[in-house]
Amino acid sequence: MADDNSPTKQTGTSAMWGGRFSSGQSDIMEAINASIDIDQRMAEQDIQGSLAHAAMLGATGIISSEDAAAIQRGLEQVREEIRAGGFPWSKALEDVHMNVEARLKEIIGEPAGRLHTARSRNDQVATDFRLWLRDACDRIDAGLAAYQHALVQQAEQHVDQVMPGFTHLQTAQPVSLAHHLLSYVELAERDRGRFRDARKRLNESPLGCAALAGTAFPIDREMTASALGFDRPMANSLDGVAARDFALEVLSAASICAVNLSRFAEEIVLWCTKRFQFATLSDAWSTGSSIMPQKRNPDAAELVRAKPGRIIGSLTGLLVVVKGLPLAYSKDLQEDKAPTFQAVDDLELALAAMAGMAADLSFNPEALEEAAGEAYSDATDLADWVVRELGRPFRDAHHIAGSIVRMAEDKGIPLAALSLQDMQSVDKAIDESVFSVLSARASMNSRTSFGGTSPTRVREQIKAWSARLAGE
Numbered sequence: 001m002a003d004d005n006s007p008t009k010q011t012g013t014s015a016m017w018g019g020r021f022s023s024g025q026s027d028i029m030e031a032i033n034a035s036i037d038i039d040q041r042m043a044e045q046d047i048q049g050s051l052a053h054a055a056m057l058g059a060t061g062i063i064s065s066e067d068a069a070a071i072q073r074g075l076e077q078v079r080e081e082i083r084a085g086g087f088p089w090s091k092a093l094e095d096v097h098m099n100v101e102a103r104l105k106e107i108i109g110e111p112a113g114r115l116h117t118a119r120s121r122n123d124q125v126a127t128d129f130r131l132w133l134r135d136a137c138d139r140i141d142a143g144l145a146a147y148q149h150a151l152v153q154q155a156e157q158h159v160d161q162v163m164p165g166f167t168h169l170q171t172a173q174p175v176s177l178a179h180h181l182l183s184y185v186e187l188a189e190r191d192r193g194r195f196r197d198a199r200k201r202l203n204e205s206p207l208g209c210a211a212l213a214g215t216a217f218p219i220d221r222e223m224t225a226s227a228l229g230f231d232r233p234m235a236n237s238l239d240g241v242a243a244r245d246f247a248l249e250v251l252s253a254a255s256i257c258a259v260n261l262s263r264f265a266e267e268i269v270l271w272c273t274k275r276f277q278f279a280t281l282s283d284a285w286s287t288g289s290s291i292m293p294q295k296r297n298p299d300a301a302e303l304v305r306a307k308p309g310r311i312i313g314s315l316t317g318l319l320v321v322v323k324g325l326p327l328a329y330s331k332d333l334q335e336d337k338a339p340t341f342q343a344v345d346d347l348e349l350a351l352a353a354m355a356g357m358a359a360d361l362s363f364n365p366e367a368l369e370e371a372a373g374e375a376y377s378d379a380t381d382l383a384d385w386v387v388r389e390l391g392r393p394f395r396d397a398h399h400i401a402g403s404i405v406r407m408a409e410d411k412g413i414p415l416a417a418l419s420l421q422d423m424q425s426v427d428k429a430i431d432e433s434v435f436s437v438l439s440a441r442a443s444m445n446s447r448t449s450f451g452g453t454s455p456t457r458v459r460e461q462i463k464a465w466s467a468r469l470a471g472e
Contacts, residue, residue, distance in 0.1 A: 036089055038338045039096045043087075045131035046096050047079045049124060049207060052227040054115055062118060062217050067111040074108040075100075096128070097121050118219050120211035122241040122329045127207045129337065131228065133250050136344045137199040143351035144192045144257070145472060148185050150358035152465050155181040159455045159462065162444045163278070163368040164377060171375035174440035175453040177368060181358075182461055187260045194253035202246035205230035209240030212328035242328040244318070247340050251315040254347045258308040261354050265304040268357060272298045277367040285357050300353050307350045314339035372440035376405050378415055381437040381446065390429050400427050414438075 051072060058068025078100055081087045093099045098121075105112035155178035165175040205225035208215065214237040221233035234240040271278035287299040317339045321332050379401050386397035403426045408415050416438040423430045436442065448454040 034091045035095045035334050035337070036091055036093065036099060038341065039125070039128075040089055040099070041341060042128040042132050042337075043082045043096050043100065044079070045128040045135075046100055046124070047075050047082075048131060049127045049224075049228060050100065050115060051075055052224045053119055053207060055227065056220050056223045057114070057117055059223065060218055060220055062219065063111075063114045067114050070108045070111045071104070071115050074104045074112065077107055078103050095121070095125075097124055118210065118215040118217040119207065120209075120241070122211050123206045123209040123237075126209070126241055126243070127205060127228070129340075130202050130204075130206065130230075130246060133202055133247060133340070133344075134199055134229075137195045137202075137250065139348060140195050140254075140257075140344070140351065141192050143348055143355070144188045144195075145469065147351055147355040147358060148188050148465070149469055150355045151181050151185045151188075152462060152469065154178075154358060154361065155185075155458070155462055156466075158363060159458050161363065161365055161368060162372045162440050164372045164374065164440075165453070171371070171377050173380055173447075174372040174377050174444045175447075176444055176455055176458050177363065178455075178458045178462065179453040182458065182465070184260070184264050184358075185465055187263075191253065191257040191260060194256060195250070198246070198249040198253050200231075201249065203229075203231045204234045205232070206234050206240035206243075208233060209237035212241050213237055238328045242325070242333075244322050244333060244336050247336055248315065248318060248322070251311070251318060251340060251343055254343050255308065255312045255315050258311040258347055258350060261350050262305045262308050264354065264358075265301040268301040268361070269298050269305065271361075272296075272301075276371075277364055278371070279361045279363045281357060282360050282362070285353075285360050298357075300357055304350045304353050307346045310346050311343045314343035369440065372444075373414065376408065376415060377440055378438050378443050379405050381443045382415060382434065384446075385434055385437045386427070386430075389431075389433065390427070 054063075054068050054071040054075070057063040058065045063071075078087075081103070087099075087103070089099055090102070093102050101112060101115060104115065158177040158181070161177040162174050163177045163180060164171045165173045165180070205221065205228060207224045207228070208219050208221040225231070225233045234243075268279070268281070270276050272280060281298050281300070285298065285300045287297050318336055321335050325332055382404060383394065383397040383401035386392050386400050387394050390397075392400070404415065404418065404423055407422060407426070408418055411418070416435060420430070420432060420434075423434065437446065444453055445455065448457060450457065
């Protein structure tokens with residue numbers, strides 16, 4: 001027999017299922033089996049589900065109305081104790097469900113034992129998890145909306161500010177700074193759509209699926225589904241307790257969202273460097289160096305840039321947990337909540353940081369305008385002019401513009417500084433009007449197609465987004 005200090009020490013049997021066992025668990029088994037440190041975050045949802053279940057049991061006559069009322073009063077007291085922060089969580093009771101039930105028994109006595117009639121921890125935890133993720137999707141949607149608001153407000157102030165647009169991180173064509181910012185508003189809206197879709201699909205109730213096969217008691221699953229705000233009860237009891245694709249879908253949406261945030265975070269890092277000097281962040285969003293007194297680092301943006309690693313890791317981890325599980329419930333599914341909670345925490349923090357930085361950014365108009373005109377960013381406008389004014393095929397115009405760019409490069413001057421004679425040495429039909437398109441601002445203003453960077457189009461988009469966000 002092992003002594004008290006042995007890692008295989010036997011403890012008392014569980015009140016939940018001890019009738020089947022003649023001896024207790026080892027300390028290690030208790031430690032690996034307990035989930036209370038993680039799932040106590042679902043206490044609100046657990047009590048919410050239990051209140052709905054108890055009301056249904058009373059309404060259907062499965063338990064007496066007196067017992068149902070006592071359970072409701074006791075659960076309300078437990079909820080207040082948890083909200084007050086003084087609830088005595090016990091690892092020996094394994095999880096949030098049994099901690100709540102044990103405290104309920106201390107408060108109301110024998111009727112507490114009737115609460116678990118016609119349900120299992122399997123459908124209980126699946127219900128709690130769906131409720132928690134539904135709340136998380138709503139919070140994330142609000143965080144994305146705040147981020148969009150900050151971007152639109154910045155865009156309103158910079159419609160006419162020209163900046164370089166990039167491909168391959170090389171100067172490509174001039175764009176409006178507002179147009180650039182609004183691109184992230186569009187990305188965020190698609191992120192919101194993904195979370196709304198995930199929320200819609202997860203909003204079905206597993207409560208009443210019991211362990212895996214349903215129950216022989218005459219329960220009313222429509223009643224509990226409605227009470228909990230679900231669209232409907234899940235139609236298959238095996239699926240109800242075994243499914244975790246709803247969590248995978250939320251984690252997938254979170255991963256994509258984190259990557260989208262990271263892209264803007266990376267631009268903020270670049271823009272705040274001495275090499276770019278496009279923007280600065282205030283002290284509220286910057287840090288210094290312990291050794292280099294001159295340093296001013298956009299660390300908040302760098303930390304957001306790192307978040308996808310953790311969030312994608314959570315998705316990958318849960319995919320691996322679920323991938324080989326047969327129906328219905330396996331204890332492996334206890335490992336679903338820790339990565340999900342962590343990913344949601346990380347994403348919510350990243351969203352708050354990005355909304356804060358988006359609102360805080362101060363832009364450098366001179367640096368943006370100077371950079372917009374570099375690297376012959378108006379070369380495409382020259383080619384377009386040749387097509388439009390001289391009637392040449394675009395491929396010929398591309399060759400003509402390329403030859404003129406090479407000439408300007410050899411002289412070390414911008415296109416607009418070339419003489420008309422220089423350009424006519426490439427094509428005699430070129431006339432003085434070509435110079436009207438050879439500036440970064442003229443290039444930006446000319447892009448009037450729907451979705452283009454012309455300030456006229458950008459103002460339309462800002463108006464549309466402002467109205468859309470204000471209406472939520």
